[in-house]
Amino acid sequence: MTIATPQWLQGRRALVAGNAPGAEAIAAALARHGAAVVRAGTAATDAPEIAAAFAAAEQSADGGIDILIHAGTPMAAAAPQDIGLAAWRATHSADIDGRFLHAAEFTRRRLATAGRGAILFLMPSPVIAPGRAAPATAHGALDNLVKSLAVEWARDGIRINAIASHVAENFAGAAQAEQESLANLAAYLVSDYAAYVTGCVMGISE
Amino acid sequence: MSIPAHHRIVEPPPFETPPFPPNLLAGRVAVVTGGGSGMGLGMATALAQAGAAIAIFGRTLERALQGAASIEANGGRAIAIVADVRDPAQVAAAFDRAETELGPIGILANNAGGNYPVLAEQMSANQWRSITRIAIDGTFLCSTEFARRRIAAAVPGAIVNNSAQYVWSGFPGDAHSAAAKAAIVTMTAALAQDWKPQGIRVNCVAAGFFPHARSSASDADQQVRLGAMFPAGRVGRMREFGWVSTFLCSDLAAGITGEVLVIDGADRLRRELMSPVFVPPRERASIWGDVP
Numbered sequence: 165m166t167i168a169t170p171q172w173l174q175g176r177r178a179l180v181a182g183n184a185p186g187a188e189a190i191a192a193a194l195a196r197h198g199a200a201v202v203r204a205g206t207a208a209t210d211a212p213e214i215a216a217a218f219a220a221a222e223q224s225a226d227g228g229i230d231i232l233i234h235a236g237t238p239m240a241a242a243a244p245q246d247i248g249l250a251a252w253r254a255t256h257s258a259d260i261d262g263r264f265l266h267a268a269e270f271t272r273r274r275l276a277t278a279g280r281g282a283i284l285f286l287m288p289s290p291v292i293a294p295g296r297a298a299p300a301t302a303h304g305a306l307d308n309l310v311k312s313l314a315v316e317w318a319r320d321g322i323r324i325n326a327i328a329s330h331v332a333e334n335f336a337g338a339a340q341a342e343q344e345s346l347a348n349l350a351a352y353l354v355s356d357y358a359a360y361v362t363g364c365v366m367g368i369s370e
Numbered sequence: 371m372s373i374p375a376h377h378r379i380v381e382p383p384p385f386e387t388p389p390f391p392p393n394l395l396a397g398r399v400a401v402v403t404g405g406g407s408g409m410g411l412g413m414a415t416a417l418a419q420a421g422a423a424i425a426i427f428g429r430t431l432e433r434a435l436q437g438a439a440s441i442e443a444n445g446g447r448a449i450a451i452v453a454d455v456r457d458p459a460q461v462a463a464a465f466d467r468a469e470t471e472l473g474p475i476g477i478l479a480n481n482a483g484g485n486y487p488v489l490a491e492q493m494s495a496n497q498w499r500s501i502t503r504i505a506i507d508g509t510f511l512c513s514t515e516f517a518r519r520r521i522a523a524a525v526p527g528a529i530v531n532n533s534a535q536y537v538w539s540g541f542p543g544d545a546h547s548a549a550a551k552a553a554i555v556t557m558t559a560a561l562a563q564d565w566k567p568q569g570i571r572v573n574c575v576a577a578g579f580f581p582h583a584r585s586s587a588s589d590a591d592q593q594v595r596l597g598a599m600f601p602a603g604r605v606g607r608m609r610e611f612g613w614v615s616t617f618l619c620s621d622l623a624a625g626i627t628g629e630v631l632v633i634d635g636a637d638r639l640r641r642e643l644m645s646p647v648f649v650p651p652r653e654r655a656s657i658w659g660d661v662p
Contacts, residue, residue: 169622172389311561314636321378331625342625348617349626350629357389357613359380360578360606363639364632368625369566 171198172355177225182235185335193347200225209262232270235286241295280321282354286332314363323362379603395422406437406480416612418446425468455508478516481532484631485547487657505550517580526569528619536636543657562628571627578608578634602635
């Protein structure tokens with residue numbers, strides 16, 4: 165159901181990184197709420213490349229990026245004994261390193277301007293099930309990363325939260341209400357209406 | 371302890387600019403248990419601001435009436451009903467009266483609860499029962515009464531439960547409430563699964579410290595000093611708690627169920643590798659400690 169709401173993100177500038185399919189719906193929701201949105205399609209894991217993406221985004225949005233969404237890279241289900249080190253490393257690099265480097269670059273730029281900011285990760289769901297060794301491991305690491313960064317950056321006015329959900333992992337397979345709620349919740353969490361929400365990792369309907 | 375000027379403390383938008391249009395919940399009726407004061411009134415006020423008509427359930431008529439009057443003073447519609455949520459007959463009668471006066475109830479906010487410091491070995495059975503039964507039995511009885519009516523009418527519904535940020539850790543001198551509020555988190559997940567097929571959503575807000583007229587720190591100076599304890603640098607503002615609770619009950623969250631939203635300014639994440647010397651609660655001048 166579409167409800168005309170007041171714009172929650174007027175004057176804000178968002179970089180939406182990562183290539184999980186839910187990222188597009190979130191980018192659209194942020195724009196609907198008045199944010200200038202720049203998409204970084206690839207899930208970069210190289211620090212200079214990430215810094216360049218921020219610089220380009222700030223130029224294109226005509227100002228400092230004060231919202232970072234990182235949608236991550238969906239991880240395929242696989243039997244742990246068949247993954248192998250190369251695939252294991254590549255998967256975790258895309259999902260963990262990339263997010264950490266984006267968050268750190270985001271905050272360095274925020275600190276330089278003493279501006280508030282909000283970060284939101286779309287994360288693998290916490291569900292433990294066969295074939296989920298890699299996403300479950302990433303979930304655990306990211307869960308603690310979010311909570312640690314929330315405390316480290318709280319007094320800088322920088323919040324970080326996460327939506328850990330099957331809707332983020334398999335957007336096309338989710339119900340329409342779940343897809344819309346993911347986008348609405350994302351927009352709410354990065355807005356000042358959620359100014360006291362930080363270090364929160366929640367789902368949609370896990 | 372004051373907050374250095376270079377720290378960045380972010381406040382929510384003012385009460386007059388809520389995140390929702392005034393007709394978001396137009397035509398909806400919401401029950402808020404313990405809605406006459408404190409966090410329940412915070413929920414009721416925000417639900418009313420978004421257009422819902424409110425039935426406040428309270429153990430004493432006087433406080434429920436005060437809450438209803440405060441909502442009406444803001445331009446909302448609210449009635450006060452006396453009910454002890456531990457008694458299924460009183461809960462059913464209160465739902466009957468609310469539906470007669472306001473129409474079918476589509477939103478339920480389970481907030482009724484209490485809390486006070488007491489050492490576990492000195493806690494009487496009645497003290498234990500009073501806190502746990504209001505929170506656990508009350509949430510269960512109101513939720514099931516609500517769901518039976520929604521299922522009979524074949525219509526969806528939304529429940530939001532008021533839990534607390536300390537449910538994952540507990541804290542000394544709080545065996546009754548820490549246990550009860552944790553039960554609410556688990557009940558949220560269980561009821562959400564039971565009623566997902568019927569479109570009845572059940573979510574939970576785990577809140578940090580939101581001062582109000584009846585809480586232990588009501589004066590502004592104490593609130594600033596308390597705020598300095600939290601990573602976010604301030605205490606919670608009741609409007610942001612009410613708004614996020616309203617979000618979860620609204621169609622904006624139509625796909626969200628069984629979830630816990632923590633709003634605590636990172637209060638629960640304060641643990642450090644080094645801490646002050648541990649003093650057993652029994653040997654403290656104040657069981658819950660003093661405002662810094």
